[in-house]
Amino acid sequence: MVADLSETAPYNFVEIESKWRDFWLKNDSFHADFNSSGKKYYVLEMFMYPSGKVHIGHVRNYTIGDIIARFKRSCGFSVLHPVGWDAFGLPAENAALKSGGHPRDWTYKNIEIMKNQLLSLGFSYDWKREFATCDEKYYGFQQKIFLAFYKKGFVVRKESEVNWDPVDNCVLANEQVIGGCGWRSGALVEKRVLSQWFLKITSFVDELLAEIDNLTGWPEKVRTMQRNWIGKSCGCSIRFKTNIGDEIVVFSTRPDTIFGATFLAISPGHPLAIKLAQTNEKIRTFIDDFKKGSVAQEIFDKQEKLGADTGVVVEHPFSGEKLPVYVANFVLMNYGTGAIFATPAHDERDHEFALKYNLPIKKVVASSDENDELPYVGDGVLINSEFLNGLNVAEAKEAAIQKLCDIGVGKREVFFKLLDWGVSRQRYWGCPIPMIHCEKCGIVPVEEKDLPVSLPYDVSFSEAGNPLDRHATWKHVKCPCCGGDARRETDTLDTFFDSSWYFLRFCVNDPNSDNLLEKDDIKYWMRVDQYIGGVEHAVLHLLYSRFFSKALSECGFVDVREPFENLFTQGMVCNATYRRENGDWLFPEEVRKNSSGEYEVIKTGEKVIVGHLEKMSKSKKNVVDPDVIIKNYGADALRLFVVSDTPPDKDFPWSDEGLEGCWRFINRMWRLFIYAKSCGICAEKCGTFSGVDGADPDIQKLYKNFHRTVKNVTDSLEERSLNKVVAYIRDGVNSVYLLLEKMETNAEVFSVIIRDIIKMLAPITPHICEEAWSMFGFEKLVCANPWPSYNEAYLEDFTVDLPIQVNGKLRGTVTVDKDAGEDVVFEMAMQLPSVQSAIAGKPLKRKIFVKGKILNLVV
């Protein structure tokens, strides 16, 4: 009789999930064990900004990490899986401005709320190591790091043009400007000249670039983005003599085209342009107009090439020809030398400019294809170029550089797009920069004994600007050098500074340790074996952290120069969007499908435009609240769902039906466990299991196929294909369901199978599995037990359904021993009517036989 499971009491996830959540927390079940002599594994998800609410994107990110952490524990690794808070930053200040509260209170309150949300999801963190970057202890250490960097020359103060975010009222690093706008505020970024603190990330540019090649555990996409951001170009700088005495230095990656140069162009910000503007009305007007121009990236990019003739001429280093010098709007001051020699025949921008101002165009590279039009930027043979004639581009480059060096006007040079990292922020809620400005002594670092420089609590947000600057007493200090009146630095550090080393502090075994970074602990745990986060940090956090490892290592704090061994970038969680015809967003519950299959607003019957799947966001009204899901379906169902169906690196389409399916599966598992228990499935029976020889053939097959399931699940976990992990487990469970009626009489085999299903499912849905584990009488926690193993010998079937093709088309299958030879298979194949009719009496030309795989008959 087939088992009837329909009457089993529903799974009480509320009770069971809270039971195990409390148990894990109380017993400190996931404390990272430093003393283990075995292998270690450090799995880390990018820590969270305490915005006040965990969203589904976080749930997915942290679930992926938790699955890996629990899996690795089961595989016998000593696992470090810590959690913390990226707690400084502007939203806290903005919230304070809005509500009248204090950023610190707002932040710690949010941490409290979000911590409870994380706990309710059953993540296996080592909570003892938890900290927030706004903890005084943490930022005190950070100030120590800042001073160490200062001492080593990795921190410098310089005046330069910086990115100013007019909405957030602070400076942004280059990496934080996306398409001309602030990465957080979205406001158009302005250029301002300010005196700022910079981290000399460019000191490590060669290593930062070279090491990318070795980061084979990173997605290729991220590696490419970092390479592009660093932007190395090799070329030659060339000094041109002007007729007014000054020299103009240009940088070129195409010195081979030097004979094609017909004019020079300098940036409106170039010192010579500024000098000329003092006496030359035309140039002054041009520069003024340029400054007034839009800074919007889109407009900037499509902007017409404009310029003004300076009247200055330079001499060509080889031909002695006189070339005019233009001020041009397309020449950037912050790249290269802010000046170029223009070769209109072989550069698009120069070409456009030359056409507009009627400048000569001289072709010096001949392409092999007659049809190529100017400008031609490809490879070819040099012409009209004296000693370079006949060489190809690469050869000519070398020859030109050599000659320019020989005659003393050229210098081999490498330029990078990467610039130093500006870390000063004119905001309150950040780590104070431990520096003092003294009229007499200049800039003086705070002495180490005076650290930490604490953030004052009594600040007012009633006016715009930095509250630290307005504070009555805080900034007034005595100079550590001369003892005279001095002023504290009131800027705080970019929050990306905070997140550039937090993963190192997590390694410190004693969270109360006053040693900033315990070298031995770090040596044991670093590198991070698996780092998980969004791709949006490809050139921000991930580049800064790499730089920090190198700089900290130079300062003697650590021995590790690359922090992250393997990087996984998960996709976004998306959901359907609905809008009114006027563009207003609608909540899904405001919308329904009408009888004709179209969407309408429930209240008014208005037509609804169904939008694309978009990243969940409040403004688009397509967010799903994890708390609501956990309340209705439980944490296990949610965890299962966010890793089901879609590969974790791809965007995940939310669907309520899909979630229900996972909830059904949890219940299906529960019914299976209850039924199994009634059949006598238990821990002891695993001990007495002695194989399936002589058992019911169905049971033998089930058992052997289960080994394949174990292998598939394990392999898929290793390759992070969590959607496949879920699919293979479900497949295994389905096979068990088909043989339920044989469970009672084969309790030993089923005990082993059920045990291993629990183990494999536990990383994904830990609560129900922990309950089942103890229900069947197994010892300790699931993850403290070894991961299921499989027997290679069972992976291959003894018999296979071998496909028979005629001319490459499938015409039938024969069931044979997996080692069956060609003759046997051929004979059986010829018995098949479908094969006979396909051959249609024609003579056989060829037989292709791959043992255990296929037989293809060619006629």
Next chain:
RNA sequence: GCGGUCGUGGCGGAAUCGGUAGACGCGUAGCGUUGAGGUCGCUAUGGAAGAAAUUCUGUGGAAGUUCAAGUCUUCUCGACCGCACCA
């Protein structure tokens, strides 16, 4: 414009070395269970033709290599992402 990733059912997606395309899930349909609905269990489900066995067709499109192509090669179309006046 440059660079990258990717195109497979109604949908999310599987497919190891080139060897039975569509695992698993969602949706849909049917049968059983149930007083009914739901739940639950089973079955079916790429498309077309057929009562059925079966046949034809099928991985964005075109060509090629091969006994055999979702997989390899070339071209082409489309989608998404990143960078973008970088000299």
